[in-house]
Amino acid sequence: MNAPVNIQIIGEEVAIAWDDGTESFFTFERLRAASPSASNQGERDIFGNQYGGDGPRRFPGVQVVGWERVGNYAIRFDFSDGHRTGLYSFDYLRGLK
Numbered sequence: 869m870n871a872p873v874n875i876q877i878i879g880e881e882v883a884i885a886w887d888d889g890t891e892s893f894f895t896f897e898r899l900r901a902a903s904p905s906a907s908n909q910g911e912r913d914i915f916g917n918q919y920g921g922d923g924p925r926r927f928p929g930v931q932v933v934g935w936e937r938v939g940n941y942a943i944r945f946d947f948s949d950g951h952r953t954g955l956y957s958f959d960y961l962r963g964l965k
Contacts, residue, residue, distance in 0.1 A: 869958055872943070875935060882932055882945070884961065894964065900927040900947050902964055903954035 874885040882899060884892045903909070910921020927949065934946040942955040 869941070870962060871940065871958055872937075872961075875943070877932060880931075882935075886962070892961065892964070894961075896930050896932050896947070897927045898964070899932060899945055899956075900930045900949070900951065901925055902956075903945075903951060904956060904960060905951070905954035907953060908951075 870886045870888050870890075872884045873887050874883075876883050878893075881893045881895050884894075886892070901908075907920050910918050912918055927947075929948075931948040932945050933948050936944045936946075938944050938955055942957045943961065944952060944955055946952045
């Protein structure tokens with residue numbers, strides 16, 4: 869698993885430099901729409917019923933206002949709309965296009 873060595877806001881994007889030398893760039897709206905939180909993606913109970921995940925898929929004007937590294941596996945972003953519950957694993961971030 870690759871880990872970020874540097875995270876910066878550049879214009880309207882979050883730039884992440886990874887320990888293998890690659891870089892990723894994500895617009896704020898893309899990160900917000902891709903939040904892996906239960907409120908954004910939904911979650912299933914033991915019977916397979918889907919709950920949540922019915923929020924907007926577009927977030928025009930949202931900004932990343934902060935972030936925090938969570939352990940050795942994820943980043944939690946703080947968004948200007950108050951969302952801050954999604955934990956973006958390093959592998960998940962590397963897979964975002």
